[in-house]
Amino acid sequence: MFFNLQPATRTGAAITADELPFNNSFAELPPAFYTRLMPTPLPSPYFIAASAPAAALVGLDPQDLAREDFVDVFTGNKVAVRSQPLSAVYSGHQFGVWAGQLGDGRAITLGDIATPNGPMELQLKGAGLTPYSRMGDGRAVLRSSIREFLCSEAMAALGIPTTRALVLTGSHQRVMRETVETAAVVTRMAPTFIRFGSFEHWHYRGKQDELRLLADYVIKNWYPEFTGAANPYKELLAEVTRRTARMIAGWQAVGFMHGVMNTDNMSILGLTLDYGPFGFMEAFDANHICNHTDQGGRYSYANQVPVGHWNCYALGNALLPLIGTPEEAEEALDAYRPAFGARLDELLHAKLGLLGAREDDEALFDDMFKLLQASHADFTLFFRRLGDLERDGDLASDAPLRDLFIDRKAFDAWAAQYRARLRAEDSIDARRREAMHRTNPKYVLRNYLAQTAIEQAQNGDFSGVHKLLAVLERPYDEQPENEAYAALPPDWAAHLEVSCSS
Incomplete structure (x- = not known):
């Protein structure tokens, strides 16, 4: 599984950021799939934090990531020689409604780096305007970037399939959200950032050739076992459905809630993708809504399971021209309930210590x-x-x-x-x-812990981010010196809200 990738081996002397061995297989697809562009520089970027476990996956030294040359590359102020920056187009259903064309509105992929476990894409989130920014400014703020950085690595440590966060940089550039905030950039990693909405984009435009090209690209690179199958597209849908179901079972077992489970935020690899509004369950309420914007509760804790199934149906509808018949697509989608049920049953037995x-x-x-x-x-x-x-x-x-x-x-x-x-x-x-x-974590990224670290960071003190990252990297350990991070939330935490701007 991708979330258990082994560290790449570092050899020889430390490299400079300009020597990063980027490739970009996605750039080999036709130009209709993306736009080549340069990131927009930020004034006086600075290093905030790096993840040692994530750096190990691509053979980098986390200490090197604090150097000026790496800060420049991972903020978007400089482009490495072998990098081929681009932003991808996709579409999607948002809150159950077809939203049409979307795309990487503030994300720019630098390329992929070879590892013993296959290529790993590196992507800047918050690196400036793209043709898909719509009404946005292409930037990410410090607040939301800290949350994504910490949660990506916390989820990996919990054993949940997820994209990873390599490094977090910032700038004093002012960005307007509900209030004036400062900018930041998260460099995140995944074998690919292709989404369910990437397939919906071509299906709803009636572009079957492009749809097939994208599906063949995904099968070749990440599902090669289906290449010789009688119906590889049906097998692809079935396996993505299983992975999605197992991922959501993992979410339920640790009390994680994804606040924006739109089809454009669903990974074709079954990875937790796009940490906007999210939350870990505290006072248990099956109807809890972690996203203040989600007034109807579409993505409440209890609804995550059926919505995951709904999203797989949306993917199945997009792949239908390639699969053939609705009956074959239905057969593939039938994998969801047994995969979810078996995985959750396994996790609950483990959580209760039952043999x-x-x-x-x-x-x-x-x-x-x-x-x-x-x-x-x-x-x-x-x-x-x-x-x-x-x-x-x-x-x-x-x-x-x-x-x-x-x-x-x-x-x-x-x-x-x-x-x-x-x-x-x-x-x-x-x-x-x-x-x-070993199964039930002592430490999760509670909202109040993230908020405390954010407020420190907004005042120029990043020690809270570093400390919280270190605690969350070992969620199952007792860590008696960090007992305060496992305490019940204070009363003021009940008033915290996260929304789609978070």
């Missing part, structure tokens, strides 16, 4: 979520503390977990049900605790 599956487990899971909903218990703390529950414990030993619930008697009843299940398989506390702590 095998039993007939009554679904009722145990359902009762657990009803309990969480009724008391709005903290999602992350519940599962983490559940690992410390003793199979034969009592009220005193249950206190840290029990205190998360308003209705403690209801918790006691469910705990008895859970303990009976543990005894049925002779569960051993120490072994179960160790396994559950």
